[in-house]
Amino acid sequence: MGGQGEKPALLVGGRRVDGRGVEDVRPLKIVARVLNDAEGSAYVEWGKNKVLAGVYGPRECIPRHDQSLYRAVVKCRYNMAPFSGAEEHGRSGPNRRSKEISKVIKEAFENVIISENFPKTEISIFVEVLQSDGGTRCAAVTAAAVALADAGIPMKDLIGAVAVCKIDGQMAVDPGKEEDNFGESDMPIAFSPRTGDVLLFQMDGLLTREELARGLELARKASMKIREAQMEAIRKVYDEPKEDRFLLIG
């Protein structure tokens, strides 16, 4: 998995580097409707990750050759800010990694967005990673789902994503940066909680069949917690209605 420096002990007496147990998710905070000009938006703080998502659409699809007469086209741009913390990001434009992540996020959402309702249009998802600490693509999916719901775009489910990893021979949920870099395996998964369908599945490193099954089970459990946080964020928009969009500070 490649990391710099000595590999630290990742699991000591059932406790992880940051003191969590193997089934614990890092603290997750979501605020919906934070941007004035986007039709839907969400801000997610997940451990040390800070991710902002904005959604536009359905709007006229440009360029026209991307357009479909039968459905809305889903577009996604995942981008890391230059100051997001990961070493070589933000130097210039999209790179191999961010293009890949944009693609997998787009494909995850194509499964749930009811795009047939809006022919000839596009639905654009923009995700900006402001600070990264491992698991930004999962935070991006989680934020984008809330932003899409906030925009009122019809979806079959409110999806969420979480990664599982193998550290010091054990499966653990929601790896941080150290566990990602020095662990034996990293596996981000997005679920549709309603059906249990897997919408995004990637894996780095090696796992046995048993470890994979255990990882899926851990991720499924964790995804329920993520869904709770997402629903709470959306409810809060309506429980405490504001004429201006939420301020992040104060």
Added chain:
Amino acid sequence: MERESRIVMPGEQVSDKPERIGYAFVDKGRTYSTVVGLYSEGKLVPLEGPYEPLPDDMIVGIVSEVRFSGYSVDTNSAYAAFLSSREIRERYEMGDMIFARIQKTDETRSIELGEAKKLPEGRLVRVSAVKIPRIIGKKNSMVDMIRANTGCEVIAGRNGYVWITGKGDSNLAEKAIRMIEAQAHTHGLTDRVAAYLKSQKKA
């Protein structure tokens, strides 16, 4: 809105039977919501969402292009509308605001307008299209109240554009509309807006 309703999320079950409900879908004999909405007794009202044009909707639009045989009209949706010169006696220029009826839409969602009327100079407030019924109110009650209290003429287009003339207190009218938009899902809104308009009028 008086009945007990609950907020549902996309993918949340609203019925254990297959039912035909707007903004819901059926999967394996059960009915689920597709939007964040208010659900009560077989009715799902979305709290947010894009404008979906329907025939007979009265909309406020902006003339975006003058063409040989008519006008292209911006309708606050992904789809441009066309207003044929045959439908109208007036002439418009780019940027003019109009109030018109949707005559026809098709499966590719192209919109044909008719019965158009030019709106004089005024301000345009863009709100979420799903909040428009609340802004209009039962039998125009809400919009009439804003008119009476601000002295403004207010026209709420089904597409989410609300047009206000500048003669009366148009700032107050806009604030009232923003208030309704933010609190559209709550009970007793008419009374609160009435109280707000009264208190602002004195000041």
